[in-house]
Structures are given as C-alpha cells and as structure tokens.
Amino acid sequence: RFNIEIYQVSPEDFENYVKGCKEKGFTISTTKTDGVFYAYHAEQYELDIFYWEDKETMDIFLDAPLEMSEIKWPNDKLVKQIPQPESLIGNIRWENSEHFGVYISNITPKQYSEYVDRCIDAGFTVDYSRGEKTFHAYNKDGYYLVVEQHLFDKIYISIKVPEKD
Numbered sequence: 001r002f003n004i005e006i007y008q009v010s011p012e013d014f015e016n017y018v019k020g021c022k023e024k025g026f027t028i029s030t031t032k033t034d035g036v037f038y039a040y041h042a043e044q045y046e047l048d049i050f051y052w053e054d055k056e057t058m059d060i061f062l063d064a065p066l067e068m069s070e071i072k073w074p075n076d077k078l079v080k081q082i083p084q085p086e087s088l089i090g091n092i093r094w095e096n097s098e099h100f101g102v103y104i105s106n107i108t109p110k111q112y113s114e115y116v117d118r119c120i121d122a123g124f125t126v127d128y129s130r131g132e133k134t135f136h137a138y139n140k141d142g143y144y145l146v147v148e149q150h151l152f153d154k155i156y157i158s159i160k161v162p163e164k165d
Contacts, residue, residue: 002062009058014051017058021047029151044152066091066154068105081143082159083118086111094158101158103150112149119145 011034018037022030026039026047037049044065051058071090073079079100087106094101107115109132116135120128124145128137133149142162149155 001064002060004060006058006060007056009051009056011051011053014049014058018049021049040151066103068103071102074100078143078159078161081122081139081141082124082145082157083115083122085115085155085157098161099158101156103154103156105152105154107149107153107155109149112147112155115155116147119147 014035018032021037021039025041025043026045028040028042030039031037035051035053037047039047041047046061046063048061048063049058068089068091071088071092073084073088074095076097078097085104085107087104089106090102090104092100092102112133116130119135119137123139124135124137124143126138126140129135130137135147136145138144144160144162146158147155
C-alpha cells in the first residue's frame with residue numbers, strides 16, 4: 001500500500017488529479033463524489049482518494065493487487081462448516097480458531113452463485129441475506145458466514161465461530 005497526504009489542494013486540483021488518474025487507466029468500478037474517488041485499474045490496482053476541502057488536503061491510497069497462489073484448504077472444525085470452493089488459487093487473510101477469511105480467484109459470477117447454493121445446502125439458512133454479490137447467514141449452531149463476489153473473478157469467504165455470551 002502506498003499512502004500520501006497532500007496539502008494546499010483546491011477543488012480544481014482534486015478534479016484535475018482524478019482526471020489524470022482516469023487517463024492512467026483507473027476506470028473500473030469507479031465511484032466519484034465532491035470529495036471521494038474510488039477506482040480500479042485493469043491490472044487490479046485499487047485507488048482511493050479523499051479530498052477535504054475545509055482542510056485543503058487530499059489523501060491518496062494505492063493498493064497493489066492481492067498476490068494469489070495455490071492454497072491448502074484448512075481441515076479444522078471451523079472451516080469444515082463450509083464447502084471447499086472450486087478454485088484453490090487464493091490469499092488467506094485470516095486463519096485462527098475463531099475466524100477464517102480467504103480471497104479465492106478464478107471464480108465466475110455463476111460459480112459464486114453455485115457456491116452460495118452449496119453453503120445453503122450445508123445449513124447456512126438462519127437470518128440469511130442473499131444478493132447478486134453478497135451472501136450473509138448463520139447456521140443452526142451460530143457460525144456466521146459471509147461470501148462476497150468481487151471484481152476480477154474473485155470471491156471473499158469469511159466464517160466466524162458463534163458469539164460468546
């Protein structure tokens with residue numbers, strides 16, 4: 001991650017900088033307001049820009065693409081609650097006895113939907129919410145699952161143990 005804060009920035013400076021970023025290819029899945037610009041590059045770089053007119057500052061965050069490689073699907077009690085995805089090219093973000101979070105690549109939107117179906121078949125049906133790109137649910141034992149479809153044929157899977165009283 002690259003991060004920089006720039007001072008003495010006018011609204012015109014912010015607009016010109018955003019325009020320059022678009023010219024450099026940050027044109028995928030863009031969000032733009034008077035003080036915010038989010039976008040991705042085809043090479044999967046993520047750009048977040050925040051402009052604070054009252055402070056005349058601009059914060060720029062540039063994140064490199066996630067490094068993906070062959071992963072070993074865990075075989076512990078927590079992860080056994082959910083099905084293994086079709087692809088095992090990924091990046092494990094969290095792995096401990098209470099939380100597992102992983103990005104998996106090479107998953108099309110159709111495969112995402114099929115994976116969610118398999119999670120439902122595995123019992124994640126309590127207080128569920130299913131959308132085109134997100135799925136959240138508990139199973140009867142209180143395990144909490146999130147599955148999200150991301151850009152560039154990636155999904156994020158997160159499972160957590162039940163909340164303690």
